[in-house]
């Protein structure tokens with residue numbers, strides 16, 4: 001097979017279990033800023049490298065990892081037994097044969113930026129290196145492989161923490177786990193990697209020494225910012241990077257015209273979008289693919305997941321919404337709950353302790369207090385009284401409630417679906433509606449009131465007589 005001149009493949013090491021996380025879940029599936037570690041790494045791949053040239057080496061929970069990032073269109077190679085970072089590349093020999101170079105990224109180094117990967121690629125090509133190592137100087141180098149420098153940019157070897165002598169452990173420059181290799185030179189020597197180390201693994205880092213011993217150029221390129229190459233090995237590191245990404249996200253939003261009070265208390269996922277002049281109060285969570293328009297106010301303790309919010313919307317304290325849509329100038333809360341597929345129309349109001357599910361509330365309609373609206377289609381200008389309940393479930397199946405424009409639903413109404421209330425119809429308070437109510441008609445199931453005048457006075461007198469006083 002002929003190599004494609006100058007062509008780069010990307011290999012992402014993602015097979016490890018992540019023992020130090022003490023988790024059932026594979027390390028690269030743990031999330032920061034609402035996205036798996038591996039997804040962050042895949043998204044950092046330079047745009048000019050097609051997904052077909054990106055190889056993820058998967059092993060631990062391979063199927064779950066494949067499923068989780070499959071939509072990126074990347075390739076997968078399975079490392080059934082995880083025998084080290086060197087072994088992970090050994091099994092890619094065939095997949096990499098047609099490339100001249102490979103950029104190796106780590107599935108657990110998620111903050112790496114595209115520009116830095118591009119810098120490694122350009123440096124590697126321009127310098128004609130056999131191996132380029134991206135290095136950094138973190139405040140605490142403990143746990144990382146240390147760079148033993150040769151002359152100038154040259155690297156003599158990488159020494160892992162556990163094997164480092166005290167002098168080597170004092171070296172501040174670390175291996176980021178991100179490299180570029182000349183594929184031919186790599187595979188010409190990969191069989192010579194040994195596993196004579198505390199973990200009995202084949203270390204990719206030993207490749208530096210092997211290439212050097214053959215007089216080939218092994219060069220270091222320093223990352224400008226050491227946080228970018230921070231690895232995630234423990235839950236504490238996971239939390240640190242998550243906080244860092246979320247702080248960056250808030251800064252980005254504030255720079256684009258969003259007001260965020262006490263941003264350190266807000267949890268905003270990396271893909272969330274917010275329009276200018278929207279105000280986000282303390283302790284708000286905006287998750288998944290939530291998109292918020294401009295001039296909105298999101299009050300404290302609200303949690304929005306995959307929710308689309310248009311312009312001028314007010315969401316008062318403590319609202320929860322998932323997979324739902326809220327249109328222009330609507331008002332929600334406090335304490336409203338939108339379950340998936342809810343749609344709040346423009347200028348509509350949803351008030352406290354109102355739960356919606358798979359329900360559309362039309363323009364200007366109001367459901368302000370203590371209500372459940374499930375599988376309902378509610379027109380425009382409808383007033384849904386306090387305590388209204390759609391009985392959408394008979395224990396086996398779900399049924400629809402349809403309410404026409406301008407209808408008035410009295411308080412404490414139960415609407416037993418399937419049922420239809422026509423346009424402009426009225427439902428008297430406390431009714432249990434089991435049959436359709438035509439347009440402009442009144443539906444009423446309330447039993448007539450009985451008033452017994454003086455009944456309590458008589459009752460009291462009887463009681464007094466019994467007690468004999």
Ligand code: UD1
Nearest residue numbers: 013014015016082083084085107108144145175176177231
């Ligand atoms: C590795 C480097 C270390 C570097 C650090 C940077 C080695 C021997 N050491 O150490 O010099 O400073 O990264 O973060 O490479 N993996 C596989 N298959 C395996 C083993 C690991 O795919 O058989 C994957 C892991 O899932 C992980 C990555 O390779 O994404 C790195 O492995 P890890 O065990 O975390 O290496 P470190 O000890 O952090």
Ligand code: CA
Nearest residue numbers: 108231232233
């Ligand atoms: Ca690691």
